[in-house]
Each structure stands twice: as structure tokens, then as C-alpha cells.
Amino acid sequence: MKAFEYASPRTEAEVVQLLSAEPGKTEILAGGTDLVGLMKKMIVTPDRVVNIMDVPTLKSIDEMPDGSVSIGAAVTLDDILAHPYLDLYPAIKQAIRGISSMQLQAQGTLGGEVCQRPRCWFYRNGDGLLGEGVASGANEFHAILGNSGRAKFVNSSRIAPALIALDAQLRVLGPDVESEQFVPLAGFFRSPQREGQREHVLAANQFVTHIILPPIEGRTCATYEVRHGEGPDYPLAAAAAALRLDGFGIVHDANVVLGQVAPMPWISQEASSVLRGRKVDAALAEAAGEAAVSRATPLSQNAYKVQLAKVAVKRAILLAAGFETGGF
Template sequence: MEAFEWQQARSPAEAAALITHTTAEAMLTLQARPTVQQAILVKAGGVDLLDLMKEGLVIPRRLVDISQLAELEGISAGDDGGLRIGALTTLAQIAEHPGLRQSHAALAQAAATAASPQIRNRATLGGNLLQRPRCWYFRSAAHHCLRKGGGHCFAYAGDNRYHAVFANHGCAIVHPSTPATALLAFHARVELLHPQGHRHLLPLEDFFVLPEADLHRENNLAAGEILTAVLLPSLAPPTHSVYLHIAEKAAFDWPLADVAVVLDLDGEDYCRHASIVLGAAAPIPWRAMQAEAVLTGVKISEETARAAGQAAVAGATPLDHNTYKLPLFTTLVRRAVLLAAGLDQNSALP
């Protein structure tokens, strides 16, 4: 890892004014001009950024540390009756928060399964949402892939067992954030601080970027902007949510497939509104709109849950080595719907 300068930010506004590049921009600059690197980047927990620096994929001139800014920490009531989660709130704090575990259970469940206990105690929500893809070709300095400004995606003809099954034309990464799957299901918004000092809110669905819109980045964060908070809307009772995932290891692993389901039910288990999001499925957290439509206006049962699971994978375009993901998503959606409705999932097992 190359030497770099270190600066402790005294406020979010000061940090925003100092930052010159996003991590994605800094990586592209390095690929184009490897001997000239003047980027000033923001650092919070540093879990992903330091990995990229160790791998030689980004070589900043200076890091601006925001990890000591108390105003970016914690979970509090929002202005609209929802919840505000500071960007520096750790995944462990989210997983253990009693209010979140009751009102937004799927988010607490997702945070509790991310990475390992050691990482969850250090990794921040903002950093987790902004981490770069975990595709091994992207992370390899020897592979100049499309996302790093190269000529093609190595995953298509290579080892693509962990890659996308939706929206995988051009670049086949999957979005690496586990909490993002649940946050999108809750229609969360991100709060962004501009270098000029003003803030604005953006729906998470509009924050993430598909490869067809931009091959080189995963979100709409601009140079100098800082993600300061995530806002969760208030939920009309009775709303129930569940997050489920399947991974090769019980800890320190990314999911092969994960699902967040949020159901707004009446007193007779009829679904007034369903929100279903798939993770590890596409370059962004993937909204399963056809599955949502299957459930809306009907009574939740094993039959309707199974139909939603089948609808969730409609239109998928798996690659040579990841077709196995489709039955995983089908099963996870079915089980999550039944659990969210309070029905016995064991009766619905194959």
C-alpha cells in the first residue's frame, strides 16, 4: 500500500468541501494515469476502502476521516414519524436496536447476518451501502474489466457462479450490500450532503445505478458529496417484514441469494401491499415487481406464496454457472412471505 496523507474532519461540511473524488472516480483515474494520483477520498470505517488500497486498485493522496463525527451516528425518530439512521451507525448497532427489531425487523435481520461479528462492530451503514463490487475480476489488479474502464466483462466467459441473474448485460456484478436489500423493501431514502453545505433526500431506488446507465459506478453519489443518513418511513400497522438469505458459510460471507419481504396485511391476512426485493441477484438490489403484484389484494397462503416465488424469477437471464440461484430465490421468497404473514413455514417446505 502506498503512503498517503491523513486528515481528521471536524464537521461533515468540512469533509465534503475537502473531498475531490468518489472511490469509483479515483479507480478510473488510476487505470488511465497510474503514475498520477491526486484523489482526496473520504474514510469512515474503512473496511472496503483499505482493502482496495491494499490491492493497489486505488491510491489516494489523502484520506479525510469522518469516523469521529458524532452527528453522523445513531438511530433517532425522523420528522415524518419514521426513523433516521446516521451513516456512521454500525451494522452491529442496527442489528441490536430494539426499536428496529420490532418495527423494521427485516433490516435488523439483514444487518445481523452481514459479514462477521468483528466486521459488524466496525462497518458503518453508509460505508456498507457505498462499498464497491466483490466480483473477483473487478478486485483483481490483473483484470482490466469494464467497470474499471476496460474493454469487456471477464465474468461472461469466466467463473460467474456468484454473478447476476437479472440486468446482467454489460456488467454482471451483484450489489454487495446486504442491508440495502431490506432498506429498498422499506422504501428508504438517503440523505446526501453537498460540498456547498445543503442536503437533499433521494429514494434509495433512484440512488443505485444499473450498468446500462453507467458502467463505472454503482450509485449516484457525486464527488464531494457525503452520505449522511438513511431515512426509513413510518409503517402503517400491521406491517410485517422478514429477511432471509442462503450463503456457503454461516459468517464472513456474502449471500448466494437473499430476500427481504414487507407485507401490509389486514386482519384476515389479505395483502394490501407487498414489497419484495432480491439481493445478490442484480447489479442493484432487485425489486421483484411481478411477485409483489401476485400478492397484492389476495389472501396469503402456501399457494399464493409459492406463486410469488415463481413470479420473482420471471425474466431472469442466468449465466452459464449461476442458474442454481433461481430455485434459491423461488424458495426464499415463498418462505419469507409465509413467515411475514405469520404462517408455519414448515408446512410449505418441498
């Protein structure tokens, strides 16, 4: 590991002051379950690490008078699971339970989960994030959607699809303490165009302070993951759905977001269009799944993910609408 300076500020303002405008010079440290491994392998080599776990304002979950909820970026995944108000947002708790690791859930934070770096094994082995070798190499876990550019990795966050489906916003601070922005999570991720560019829109001297969920207001939601097994490993494909149904089961509004299939959480307008104005049943959910993958362009070894993504969308919709989904 490269030697680095360690800072442990107590306020959001101090965090911002410690961040460099130059990419790669400083890194935010939350639970460290992703960052420390990357530093040990010299894939990430900051001069300064800024620990945000001692900033009290980043560690609370606050219910707002309008029914929205603000979750500090340094809140652990376990604290989210334990919070009764967040039972109103089952898609989030389902995604966290999918991690299936007591250690990662106790140590990992919501901000870190959303901002974690891709699990792409080319990247993790030091070959860069946008390497030429992916298109013809071992790409069975890579993207099937949004992969026409240089980026062919998948965004690894399990929780981001649910947060996007629920119209979450991020509170972002920096480059100075007066510069507060509220950014829809739907617009936060991007597909990098060149090596060194991050997978999100934050400047190097900005960080996420809070994740804000709007009031649930009669919406239902669910996450469904297709996984190898029950252990702590990433899903092969996942989807989150948030639906507003009327008393007859007709869909008024639908957000469908796929995970683990594209360089960013993949918002499927196609699936939402299929659902809107119709009554949810297995056939409709299946049609939405078909629509969600209609633009898939699998790589040489990952065509199997198209079917898995379709199943994930179908089952997320059925779960959100209150159906049992059964086995495969």
C-alpha cells in the first residue's frame, strides 16, 4: 500500500476542506470494505484518505414532517435494516439482505454502497476499467445493456436500483461548504469515456452527505436478484420496481431499474411503458421483462444474462404488486 495521510474530520465543512480538486489525490473513507482492498492492491493510490465516520450529521436517519426520510451517507446497512420507518421501502431492505454478509452489513455504509467501484475483474487486477480486452475476453459477468462505448463493466451497487426506482435524491456538498446540491440519483451515474473518469458525476472535491427518499405515498416496491447462491456474492442480474396501483391493480406509475447489467443502474422506460395503464398479472410482468431487455447487446460470453435480467424484472414487478413469485 502506498503511504498516505489520514484525516478524521468532525464536520461536513472540514470534510470538504480536506478534499483535493485533483482527481485521485484524496479519497473518502466510509466503512472501507471496498476502498481499503483497492488501496492494498495499489489500484487506488490517494495521498490523503478522509474518514467520514466521525461526522455525526452523516450518521442519522431522519423522518421529515412531509413523510420523506433523509439517510446520512455514513449510516451502516445494518442500521438501515433495523430502522422501522424504512419498512415502508422494502425494495431497499431486500437489496441489503441480498448482501448476505454480517460483516459487510455491519461495516458498509449506504454512501459507500452507492459509490463503490465496479467489481470488474479486469479493473480489480490492475488492467483499468475500460480495457480493450473485455469485448473478446472473460466477459461473462459484464454488461448486456449500454455497452456500446468503452465501458463494459456493470455498476455494482445493489441498492442504487431500488433508490432510483423510489426517486431518491442525493445531497452533495463541495467544492466549498456553501455549495450544496440536491441531485436525483437517476442522473448521478455515468458511463466513463476515458480511464480515470469516475462512474458518477461527483467532482473530486465533492461528496455525498445524505440520501433522501421521498414519501412513499401509496407506492409499493420490491427488489429481486438472480444470484449464484445464498452466499455473499454479487447478483448476476437484478431489478427494482416501484409501482403506484389503483384499487383495481391498474398501474398508474411505474419505475423499473435493472442492476448488474450495465455500466450504470439501467432505467427501463420500455418496461414502465408496458406497465402503465394496465392491470398487473404474470403475463404483463413478463411482457415488461421482455421490453426491458429488448435493446440488449450481449458480449461474447454473457448472453445468458438476458434471460436472467428478464426474470429479475418480471419478479420484481410481481413482488411489488403483492404476488408471490415462487421458484424458477
